[in-house]
Amino acid sequence: MILLYTEASPFARKCRLCIAELGAGQDIALRDVGAVSPLAANAAASAQAPLGKIPVLVRPGQAALYDSPVICEYLDAVWQGSLFPADGEARWRALALQALADGAMETAVALRYEAVFRGNGSGDDPWVVRQTARLTSAVDAMARAVADFAPAPTIGELSVASALGYLDLRFEEIAWRRGQAALAAWFDSFAARPSMQSTAPTL
Amino acid sequence: MILLYTEASPFARKCRLCIAELGAGQDIALRDVGAVSPLAANAAASAQAPLGKIPVLVRPGQAALYDSPVICEYLDAVWQGSLFPADGEARWRALALQALADGAMETAVALRYEAVFRGNGSGDDPWVVRQTARLTSAVDAMARAVADFAPAPTIGELSVASALGYLDLRFEEIAWRRGQAALAAWFDSFAARPSMQSTAPTL
Numbered sequence: 001m002i003l004l005y006t007e008a009s010p011f012a013r014k015c016r017l018c019i020a021e022l023g024a025g026q027d028i029a030l031r032d033v034g035a036v037s038p039l040a041a042n043a044a045a046s047a048q049a050p051l052g053k054i055p056v057l058v059r060p061g062q063a064a065l066y067d068s069p070v071i072c073e074y075l076d077a078v079w080q081g082s083l084f085p086a087d088g089e090a091r092w093r094a095l096a097l098q099a100l101a102d103g104a105m106e107t108a109v110a111l112r113y114e115a116v117f118r119g120n121g122s123g124d125d126p127w128v129v130r131q132t133a134r135l136t137s138a139v140d141a142m143a144r145a146v147a148d149f150a151p152a153p154t155i156g157e158l159s160v161a162s163a164l165g166y167l168d169l170r171f172e173e174i175a176w177r178r179g180q181a182a183l184a185a186w187f188d189s190f191a192a193r194p195s196m197q198s199t200a201p202t203l
Numbered sequence: 204m205i206l207l208y209t210e211a212s213p214f215a216r217k218c219r220l221c222i223a224e225l226g227a228g229q230d231i232a233l234r235d236v237g238a239v240s241p242l243a244a245n246a247a248a249s250a251q252a253p254l255g256k257i258p259v260l261v262r263p264g265q266a267a268l269y270d271s272p273v274i275c276e277y278l279d280a281v282w283q284g285s286l287f288p289a290d291g292e293a294r295w296r297a298l299a300l301q302a303l304a305d306g307a308m309e310t311a312v313a314l315r316y317e318a319v320f321r322g323n324g325s326g327d328d329p330w331v332v333r334q335t336a337r338l339t340s341a342v343d344a345m346a347r348a349v350a351d352f353a354p355a356p357t358i359g360e361l362s363v364a365s366a367l368g369y370l371d372l373r374f375e376e377i378a379w380r381r382g383q384a385a386l387a388a389w390f391d392s393f394a395a396r397p398s399m400q401s402t403a404p405t406l
Contacts, residue, residue, distance in 0.1 A: 063299065093266070107254070126242045137254065
């Protein structure tokens, strides 16, 4: 199998974290497809996935899988992991936490695109103001949830780690650690895991 | 339980389709929170979900659930439906089809926001051109998949129906039926289901 990714994508990092936590690295090749822009198709991504987004999991003889929640659940099933609780409130907690972190990533990536491709990073623009507020609100919700984080990480905790790692990479000005000591302490401890170390963006 | 929704949202319609197909309508109240804009917070949505997006499923005494894939899987589990195949390729097919349709909805909603809130609906703008191409590519992929659509609908088919219904509502100019006779025939037949009739947008 081949995971199509780009170095900076937090959604791709989430999949790479799953691969590392599952010990599946020897069986899955990583292929960096380079930049994915909202203004032009990435040929490698578009060849495997109609929406042209990454990550995509290319499977020999079977349909490619996307997007990241589907890829992660598939990997967890094939490698018989415990990243996705089978049922009950534990499952909904993990999936809702993933949705929260994925929503934060989507908002952050949209803000990044707006700044890079349209030159609009202004704190006065109503769209930038509202999207920044959503991002801050999502971090607040992660901070409220941290007391219930699972000791053995689920897809929820891996997603939060990917989202916060992306904020560190691209949004230093948001300073998400300010006033969030418990979340920052959790992240800094989590960041020492081998899966986090081996997937840290080198940009 | 209460589902927060807006009439036009294709993501909310997907959840309402699940409720109708599961026969859960008597136990779930629907609450229309009005417009959700990328420029200002919707108070009702933001009170229940940090990202302020709809749909949100409000559960008495338990955490609210979002976004739509989590809500739909939860409803299917509680009502013991068969919208989410338990495992194997059937599950990955259904989830990837949902991801395809959700991606089409996200792209369409973003194009709609751009046109309504920024007055940018121009076919010359590189962002509009690229996002329209992604939408067309997603419809092409749905058309290729239609031969494998499940006779008893899964979350994949419900998602495709929601996405195509949204294109009919907001993107007449895209004319998705053109050259897609098989997909159009499937949709027109599917649209006769009571779940589709009872959730058709009345705008």
